[in-house]
Amino acid sequence: MQKEFYYDDNPECKLWDNMWASRTIEQELEACSMETPPRELFLKYLTKKDKIVEAGCGFAKWVIYLHRRGFDIIGIDNNEFAISKLKEFDASLQVEVGDILNIKYPDNYFDAYISMGVIEHFEEGPHAALNEAYRLLKPGGLVFVSVPTVNTIRRFYRRPVRNALNMFLRSLIIVKKGWSESKSKACIDAIDNLLPEKVKNNLLGRKDIYYHFTEYRYTKDELENFLRQSGFEIIKTIPHDFYESNDHAIGLWLDFPFLRNFKGGANFRLNPIGKVFSRVLDSISPWIACASVICVARSLKNAQPR
Secondary structure (H helix, E strand, O other), X not given: OEEEEEEEOOOOOOHHHHHHHHOOHHHHHHHHOOOHHHHHHHHHHOOOOOEEEEEOOOOOHHHHHHHHOOOEEEEEEOOHHHHHHHHHHOOOOEEEEOOOOOOOOOXXXXXXXXXXXXXXXXXXXOHHHHHHHHHHEEEEXXXXXXXXXXOHHHHHHHHHHHHHHHHHHHHHHHHHHOXXXXXXXXXXXXXXXXXXXXXXXXXXXXXXXXEEEXXXXXXXXXXXXXXXXXXXXXXXXEEEOOOOOOOXXXXXXXXXXXXXXXXXXXXOEEOHHHHHHHHHHHHHOOOOXXXXXXXXXXXXXXXXXX
């Protein structure tokens, strides 16, 4: 498990408002054509008779994708801006504002529950979200869960190098500022991320810089164990990235800024060097640089009462 966070000078986390304001629904839908893993799993395991919910749908690309193909799907998200944009985009979509830890539907209501990049955003862990999924699903219902993963690069290269650089930078800052022991400890405890530029330039000596948790990155085994603990039987787990594109890759784009094509628009487009890296690594194993892992599992309510 790896923990990700950021600093800024706003005491309130505006991450999601800023993200959805910078994206479009059309950009999200473009990504569906490149995201082979969830698309293939949905079309293999879901039927048009199923009642489906996507919890934490954001701009709801999978709600739109499945709705257009005749599936009965509801999208729920706590971001009012995203939901309002979706209703403007297509009034026929079933989307609503809601808390995924307390979804306003009765027990055993849905046949399938989709969660794409959501449960990792709870600093206390994913248990409450998965338990709510278990409550909502009928016996034998399916859950599809994708989370950022600790791939081979993140485990053995990027994180150790980043941590070493963090320690060096923060040591210099602490010495320069003559920080107290408590301030120094607070800085060193937050060793997982490089400090943003504005923080490096302004931070120390200021009191208006705030820590914001963003997500955990889980291993394949950790995700599967969380699901088992919540009453699910694992059916299949696979790496998740943009495997239907030679120009895009989420994991490499996020982890190596020098591989990004900054002129190429949205959806994690790579520059020429990045394209070569992506093709070589994927030819060896899709697990090396994948951004996420996706798992489909079945509720064991009948076999294992809770």
